[in-house]
Amino acid sequence: MELKRHRPTTQKLLLYLVLIFFLITLQINQSLLANTLGNQPTLVQANEISYSKASGIITASGNVELSQSSRMLLADKVIFSPSKDEVVAEGNVILLEPDGEVLFSSKMILSNELKDGIINDFRLLLKDGSRFASNTATRVDGTQNIMKEAIFSPCHPCEEDPHKALVWQIKAKRVIHDEREKNIEYENAVLELFDFPIFYMPYFIHPDPSVERRSGFLIPTLGHSDEKGLIYGQPYFHVIDQARDIKIEPVIYTREGIILKSHYRHALPRGNLDIRTTTGALASGFTATKTDDISLKGSVDLSAKFALDRTWRASFDLEQSSNRNYQRKFDLDTKEILTSRALLEGFRSRNYTSLSTYKFQGLRSTDDRRKQPFVFPALNYNFIGQPNTYGIRPEIDLAITSITRELGADSRKVSLTSGIQMPFYSKLGEVYTLHTSLQTDLSFSSNLDKQTGNSSSVDYTEFRFVPQIGLNWRYPLVRNAQNSAQVIEPIINFVLGPNVKNSSKISNEDSQAFEFDDTNIFDLNRYAGTDRITGGARVDYGVRTSITDYRFLQSELFLAQSYQFAGNSSFDDASGLENKHSDFVGRFTYFSNDFLSFNYRFRLDRRNFSPNRSELGLNLYQKHHNMTLDYSLIDKQTETIEFGNREQMDLQINSQLLEKWSSSLQLVQDFTDNSNRTIKASFGITYTDECFTLGLQYQREDLHDEDLKPEDKVLMLINFKDLGSL
Numbered sequence: 001m002e003l004k005r006h007r008p009t010t011q012k013l014l015l016y017l018v019l020i021f022f023l024i025t026l027q028i029n030q031s032l033l034a035n036t037l038g039n040q041p042t043l044v045q046a047n048e049i050s051y052s053k054a055s056g057i058i059t060a061s062g063n064v065e066l067s068q069s070s071r072m073l074l075a076d077k078v079i080f081s082p083s084k085d086e087v088v089a090e091g092n093v094i095l096l097e098p099d100g101e102v103l104f105s106s107k108m109i110l111s112n113e114l115k116d117g118i119i120n121d122f123r124l125l126l127k128d129g130s131r132f133a134s135n136t137a138t139r140v141d142g143t144q145n146i147m148k149e150a151i152f153s154p155c156h157p158c159e160e161d162p163h164k165a166l167v168w169q170i171k172a173k174r175v176i177h178d179e180r181e182k183n184i185e186y187e188n189a190v191l192e193l194f195d196f197p198i199f200y201m202p203y204f205i206h207p208d209p210s211v212e213r214r215s216g217f218l219i220p221t222l223g224h225s226d227e228k229g230l231i232y233g234q235p236y237f238h239v240i241d242q243a244r245d246i247k248i249e250p251v252i253y254t255r256e257g258i259i260l261k262s263h264y265r266h267a268l269p270r271g272n273l274d275i276r277t278t279t280g281a282l283a284s285g286f287t288a289t290k291t292d293d294i295s296l297k298g299s300v301d302l303s304a305k306f307a308l309d310r311t312w313r314a315s316f317d318l319e320q321s322s323n324r325n326y327q328r329k330f331d332l333d334t335k336e337i338l339t340s341r342a343l344l345e346g347f348r349s350r351n352y353t354s355l356s357t358y359k360f361q362g363l364r365s366t367d368d369r370r371k372q373p374f375v376f377p378a379l380n381y382n383f384i385g386q387p388n389t390y391g392i393r394p395e396i397d398l399a400i401t402s403i404t405r406e407l408g409a410d411s412r413k414v415s416l417t418s419g420i421q422m423p424f425y426s427k428l429g430e431v432y433t434l435h436t437s438l439q440t441d442l443s444f445s446s447n448l449d450k451q452t453g454n455s456s457s458v459d460y461t462e463f464r465f466v467p468q469i470g471l472n473w474r475y476p477l478v479r480n481a482q483n484s485a486q487v488i489e490p491i492i493n494f495v496l497g498p499n500v501k502n503s504s505k506i507s508n509e510d511s512q513a514f515e516f517d518d519t520n521i522f523d524l525n526r527y528a529g530t531d532r533i534t535g536g537a538r539v540d541y542g543v544r545t546s547i548t549d550y551r552f553l554q555s556e557l558f559l560a561q562s563y564q565f566a567g568n569s570s571f572d573d574a575s576g577l578e579n580k581h582s583d584f585v586g587r588f589t590y591f592s593n594d595f596l597s598f599n600y601r602f603r604l605d606r607r608n609f610s611p612n613r614s615e616l617g618l619n620l621y622q623k624h625h626n627m628t629l630d631y632s633l634i635d636k637q638t639e640t641i642e643f644g645n646r647e648q649m650d651l652q653i654n655s656q657l658l659e660k661w662s663s664s665l666q667l668v669q670d671f672t673d674n675s676n677r678t679i680k681a682s683f684g685i686t687y688t689d690e691c692f693t694l695g696l697q698y699q700r701e702d703l704h705d706e707d708l709k710p711e712d713k714v715l716m717l718i719n720f721k722d723l724g725s726l
Contacts, residue, residue, distance in 0.1 A: 042066065042067070042068045043065075043066070043067040043068075044060055044064070044065070044066050044078075045063075045064070045065040045066075046060035046061060046062055046063060046064040046065070046078070047061060047062025047063055048060070048061045048062055049061075055081075056081070056082055056083055057079060057080065057081050058079070058080040058082075059077070059078070059079050059080070060077070060078045060079075060080070061076070061077045061078075062076070062077075063076075064076065064077065064078045064089075066078055066087070068113060068114060069098070069113065070097075070098035071095065071096065071097060071098060071113075071114050071142075072095075072096040073087070073089055073093070073094070073095050073096075073108075073110075073114060074092070074093070074094040074095075074096075075089035075090060075091055075092060075093045075094070075108075076090060076091030076092050077089070077090045077091055078090075084111070085111050085112065086109065086110070086111045087108075087109075087110045087111070087114065088107075088108070088109050088110075089105075089107065089108045089110065090106070090107050091106070091107075092106075093105040093106065093107065093108050095108065095110075095114070097142075099127065099179070099210075100127040101124060101125065101126055101127060101179075102124070102125045103119070103122070103123070103124050103125075104121075104122075104123035104124070104125070105119045105120055105121050105122055105123065106120050106121040107119075107120045107121070108120075110139075112141070112142075113142075114142070115139070115140075115141050115142030115143075116139060116140055116141060116142070117138070117139045118136070118137075118138055118139075119136065119137045119138070119139060120135070120136055121135065122134045122135070122136065122137035122145070122147060122150075124145060124177070126208070126209055126210070127209070127210060128154065128209040128210070129154065129156060129690070130152070130153065130154040130208075130209045130722065131151075131152070131153055131154075132145065132147060132150060132151070132152050132175070132177060133150065133151045134147035134148055134149055134150035134151070134175070135148065135149050136148055137150075142179075143178065143179040143180040144176065144177065144178050144179065144180070145175075145176070145177040145179075146174070146175075146176050147174070147175040147176075147177070148173070148174055149173065150171070150172055150174070150175035151169050151170070151171050151172075152169065152170045152172075152175060152184060152186075153166050153168065153169035153170070153691070154209060154690070154691040154721045154722050155167045155168060155169065155689070155690065155691040155692065156690055156691070165194045165195040166194075166195075167193070167194065167689060167691055167692045168191065168192060168193050168194075168691065168692055168720060169191075169192050170186060170189050170190070170191055170192070170204075171189065171190050171192060172186040172187060172188060172189035172190070172204075173187055173188040173189075174186075174187040174188070175187075175189075177208065179208070182207055182208045182210055182211045182214075183205055183206075183207060183208065184205065184206055184207070184208050185203075185204075185205045186201065186203065186204040186205070187202070187203060188202060189201045189202075189203075189204050206722065206723055206724070207722070208722075209721075209722050213239055213245070214237075214239060215236075215237060215238045215239045216236070216237060216724060217234065217235070217236050217237075217724050218235040218236065218237050218247070218724040218725065219235075219717075219718060219719050219720075219723075219724050219725055220232060220233060220234045220235070221233030221234075221235070221249070221251060221715075222715070222716040222717075222718070223713060223714055223715040223716060224713070224714050225253070225255075225711055225712070225713040225714075226711060226712045226713075227255065227709060227711045228253040228254075228255050228256050228330075228711075228713075229253055229254030229255035229256070230252075230253075230254045231251065231252070231253055231715075232251070232252045233249050233250065233251035233252070233261075234249065234250060235247055235248065235249035235261075236248050236249070243266060243267045243268070244264075244265065244266045244267075245264075245265055246262060246263065246264045246265070247261075247262065247263040248260070248261070248262050249261045249262075251330075253282075253330075256282050256283070256330075257280060257281050257282035257283050257294065258280065258281055258282075259278055259279070259280040259282070259330060259332075260278065260279045260280070261276075261277070261278050261332075262275075262276070262277045262278075263275070263276050264276075268306070270306050270307045270308070271304065271305050271306030271307060272304070272305055273302075273303075273304045274302070274303045274304070275300070275301070275302045275303075276300070276301040276302075277298065277299065277300045277301075278298055278299045278300075278327075278330075278332055279296070279297075279298045280296065280297040280298060280326070280330070281294055281295075281296060282294065282295055282296075282297055283295065296322075297322045297323050297326045298321075298322050298326075299320065299321040299322065299326065299327055299332060299333070300318060300319070300320050301318070301319050301333070302316070302317065302318040302319075303315075303316070303317050304316040304317075311346045311347060311348050312344065312345070312346045313344075313345060313346075314342075314343065314344050314345075315341075315342075315343045315345075316341070316342050316343070317339065317340060317341045317342075318340045319335070319338035319339055319340055319361070320338060320340065320361060321333075321338060321361065321363065323707075324363045324365075324367075324706065325363070325705055325706055325707045325708050326707075327363075328363075328703070328708065329707055329708055335363070336362070336363050336364050337360055337361070337362055337363065337364075337367075338360065338361040338363065339358065339359075339360055340358070340359040340360075340361075341356060341357065341358050341359075342356060342357050343355070343356040344356070350383070350384040350385070350386070351381075351382065351383050351384075352380075352381070352382040353379075353380070353381050353382075354378075354379070354380045355377060355378070355379050356375075356377070356378045356380075357374075357375060357376035357377060357378065358373070358374070358375035358376075358378065359372075359374050359375070360372045360373060365705060365706070368407070369406075370405070370406040370407035370408070371405055371406070371407050371408045372405065372406075373403045373404070373405055373408075373509070374403070374404050374405070375401060375402070375403050376402060377400065377401070377402060378399075378400070378401045378402075379398070379399070379400040379401075380397075380398065380399050380400075381396070381397070381398040381399075382396070382397050382398075383395065383396040383397075390422065391422055391423055391424065392420050392421070392422045393420065393421045393422070394418070394419075394420050395417075395418065395419050395420065395421065396416075396417070396418045397415075397416070397417040397418075398415070398416050398417075399413070399414075399415045399416075399530060400413070400414050400415075401413050401509070403507070403509055405447075408447060409445060409446070409447050409448045409507040410445070410446045410447050410507075411443065411444065411445045411446075411506075411507040411509060412443070412444045413441060413442065413443045413444070413506075413530075413531075414441070414442045414443075415439065415440070415441045415442075415530040416439070416440045416441075417437060417438070417439045417440075417530065418437070418438050419435065419436045419437035419438060420434075420435075420436050421433065421434070421435050422434045422435075428475075429475065429476065430473065430474070430475045431473070431474040431475070431476070432471065432472070432473055433471070433472040433474075434469075434470070434471055435469070435470040435471075435472065435524060436467075436468070436469045436470075437467070437468045437469075437470075437524050437525070438465060438466070438467045438468075439464075439465065439466045439467075439468075439525070439530060439533065440464075440465040440466075441462070441463070441464050441465070441506070441530065442461075442462075442463050443460075443461070443462045443463075443505075443506045443507075444459070444460070444461055445459070445460045445462070445505060445506060445507045446458070446459040446460070448460065448504070448505070448507060460505035460506075462503055462505050462506050464500075464503070466497065466498060466500055466533050466535070467497065467498070468495060468496065468497035468524045468525070469495070469496050469497070470493060470494060470495040470496075470524050471493070471494045472491070472492075472493045472494075472522060473491070473492045473493070474489055474490070474491050475489065475490055476488075476489040477489065483549060483550050483551065484547060484548060484549045484550060485547075485548050485550075486545070486546070486547050486548075487544075487545065487546045487547075487548075488543065488544075488545045489543065489544045489545070490541075490542075490543050491522070491540075491541065491542045491543065491544065491560070492539065492540070492541050493521075493522045493539065493540040493541070494538075494539050495524055495534075495537065495538050495539075495540070496537045497524075497534075497535055497536060497537065497567075498535060498536075498567075499535055499536050499566070499567035499568060500533050500535030500536075500567075500570060501535065501568065501570065502532050502533060502535075502570050506531055507531065508531045508532060509529070509531055510528065510529025510530065510531050511527040511528060511529040511530070511531045511532035514526070514527060514528070514532075514571070514575060515613070516571070516575055516576040516577050516582070516583065516585060516603060517585050517601060517603060517613070518558055518560065518585045518586055518587050518601060521540055521542070521560050521562060521582075521585055522540050522560075526577075532570065533570065534570055534571075535567055535568070535570050536564050536566055536567020536568060536569070536570070537564070537565055537566035537567055538562055538563060538564040538565065538566075539562070539563050539565065540560060540561070540562045540563075541560065541561060541562075541563075542558065542559055542560025542561065542586075543558070543559060543560075544556065544557070544558045545557050545558075552592070552593035552594075553590075553591070553592050553593075554589075554590070554591045555588075555589065555590040555591075556587070556588070556589045556590075557586070557587075557588050558586050558587050558588075559584060559585075559586040560584070560585055560586060561581065561582055561583070561584050561585075561606070562577065562581075562582040563580060563581055563582070564577075564580050564582075565580070574612075574635060576603050576612060576613075579606065581606050582606065583603050583604060583605055583606050583612060584602075584603070584604040584605075584606065584609070585602070585603050585604075586601070586602055586604075587599070587600060587601045587602070588600045594621070595620060595621050595622060596619070596620055596621070597617075597618075597619040598617070598618050598619075599615075599616070599617040599618075600614070600615070600616045600617075601613075601614070601615040601616075602614050602615070611633060612635045613633060613634050613635065614631065614632065614633040615630075615631070615632050615633075616629070616630070616631040616632075617629070617630050618630075623656075624655060624656035624657075625653070625654070625655045625656070626653075626654050627651070627652070627653045627654075628650075628651070628652045628653075629649070629650070629651050629652075630649070630650040630651075631648070631649045631650075632646065632647070632648055633646070633647045634646045634647075645672050645673060646672055647670070647671040647672045648668065648669065648670055648671065648672070648679075649667075649668070649669045649671065650666070650667075650668050650669075651665075651666065651667045651668075651669075652664070652665065652666045652667075653665040653666075657685075660687055660688055660689050661685065661686070661687055662685070662686050662688065663683070663684065663685045663686070664682070664683070664684045664685075664686075664697075665682070665683050665684075666680065666681070666682045666683075667680070667681050668680040668681070677702060678700070678702055679701070679702055679703070680699070680700070680701050680702070681699070681700045682697060682698065682699035682700070683697070683698050684696065684697035684698070685697075686717070690721070691720070691721040691722075692719070692720060692721065693717060693718070693719040694717070694718055694719075695716065695717035695718075696714070696715075696716055696717075697714070697715045697716075697717075698712075698713070698714050699712075699713045699714075699715070700712050700713070701713075
């Protein structure tokens with residue numbers, strides 16, 4: 001009778017049983033599987049295992065798997081020598097480390113529980129895909145690899161041609177990879193780009209790829225400007241401790257001087273602190289021979305936020321610049337108004353309370369430092385009550401402010417606005433909302449005439465209360481189709497109030513730069529603040545229609561107008577509300593989840609429908625391309641006379657040209673008063689793969705102001721993964 005062949009698994013099991021029986025007969029006190037290497041239990045699996053009684057050597061052959069602690073060793077053949085605490089692994093050797101690293105070799109001689117050894121044809125794959133390779137390596141205590149004639153690279157080999165040159169690699173005579181300290185040290189190293197040597201380093205050290213945060217030099221800033229000359233910045237990042245770090249970067253401009261940037265961060269148990277500062281020693285060229293020819297400039301941007309408890313939080317912001325155009329000229333910031341603020345605020349249920357102080361620094365050519373307001377205190381309280389049985393919901397807004405200036409109006413004001421909202425619905429589906437408001441103000445103003453430069457001053461005290469009541473009617477009509485829903489909603493809004501003329505004895509602080517648009521046409525008081533009030537009686541009417549496709553397509557059209565049938569207009573000329581009939585305001589939006597979003601807001605002249613204000617936003621999305629277009633047209637009006645007419649377009653296009661190549665384009669065009677001036681134009685192209693980034697950007701800015709001139713600039717970005725990047 002012929003014996004049946006056992007499958008490999010059964011054969012291994014039988015081999016284990018024979019081996020265990022053999023060891024028992026030899027009176028071995030402890031199991032071979034638990035005492036082969038050191039004191040740690042060891043699990044061995046192989047096609048064949050043999051034991052020499054004379055030498056005590058155990059040999060495992062064929063698909064050997066050896067597990068000890070959290071390490072696993074795979075090989076074609078493994079020879080155990082318990083007396084020497086040594087393991088020799090040969091043929092397709094793979095060592096799996098507890099931290100996820102994988103070591104490859106043709107032969108290893110390991111000891112000390114697989115922690116120490118000599119390795120031939122050393123290959124190491126790190127968790128992030130980075131690789132080491134060397135002819136021979138010594139492994140010490142399971143945490144340090146000492147390699148000779150070694151190569152390191154985070155770049156992945158080409159899948160189609162693994163022998164193709166890597167994007168970059170570092171070759172060195174000697175490399176030490178310390179896994180405990182997480183450092184990689186090189187001696188006599190050369191950085192190669194596509195196998196071409198570009199930089200020699202006698203000694204070099206950097207964190208290994210597993211390090212998320214470590215002190216050291218970062219990738220430099222490189223560029224050239226026809227106004228500033230060559231630009232070179234070398235940032236250094238220093239980790240103070242787990243909660244604090246700082247980045248310092250001196251930037252040299254060969255035609256201007258040097259600027260020292262710093263960025264300090266501190267994470268606290270209940271908040272965070274962020275401080276950015278710049279200090280510049282600048283001159284018109286480096287030809288200055290006297291200290292009088294060099295000017296010191298600087299800026300600071302401090303932000304701090306703290307959660308005091310579950311209700312209260314505090315924040316502090318400080319923004320200051322030594323010169324008006326200093327930050328814009330050196331691309332440090334683009335803000336036109338710097339705001340410093342201290343704020344204490346609390347949230348509870350539907351209530352909100354804040355106590356704050358403000359200080360401003362205007363950087364526009366029309367700003368006068370002496371006229372900048374200082375606000376302290378500014379107390380605000382907002383209460384929105386729960387609806388009662390009838391749906392009536394009370395509202396309260398309290399504001400107390402004090403504003404002073406070195407030159408110009410000083411004002412102190414207490415404003416209390418209270419009211420109710422009550423919605424109700426008819427059986428036909430009509431939606432009614434009753435809204436009442438009573439605004440009570442007590443204002444103290446002085447030095448109002450100093451805004452014109454006169455030296456005399458008069459103090460004013462004004463008290464007023466303004467009741468208003470509004471009734472809003474909406475009737476949404478819905479039509480459902482198979483894959484879409486259509487809504488047509490007529491809207492009529494009645495507002496009754498006294499014929500209020502805004503007093504010139506109340507300084508206008510919070511209601512400047514008014515814009516009449518689709519967001520405030522139905523408000524009782526269309527001004528953003530309380531210094532100015534919308535008076536008289538009026539009716540607002542409009543229609544909103546929308547179509548929603550169940551495939552996530554949506555479009556909406558809104559158009560409305562206002563008619564004031566009693567009282568005088570409280571708005572200035574060119575506001576769109578200076579006449580009985582207002583301008584038309586509206587918006588059209590279209591959204592598609594896949595590729596398109598379109599938003600057009602407008603204000604059309606009441607007589608000829610010509611645009612007095614237009615805002616257009618267009619976004620196109622595709623798999624490899626996206627485009628953003630913003631266009632704005634704003635006619636000159638009294639509230640914003642210092643800006644005049646404005647018409648501008650901002651176009652941005654980002655494209656993925658190839659798998660690893662991308663481009664960016666930006667164009668900012670000024671069309672004010674029929675002009676056609678390019679304010680900013682930039683084009684950039686970038687190569688990015690898993691280990692390397694190279695970018696080149698050209699930018700032109702056409703700015704005309706004190707210390708600001710048209711400028712052409714070229715910037716270069718080079719980033720080697722794991723070598724100085726945050």
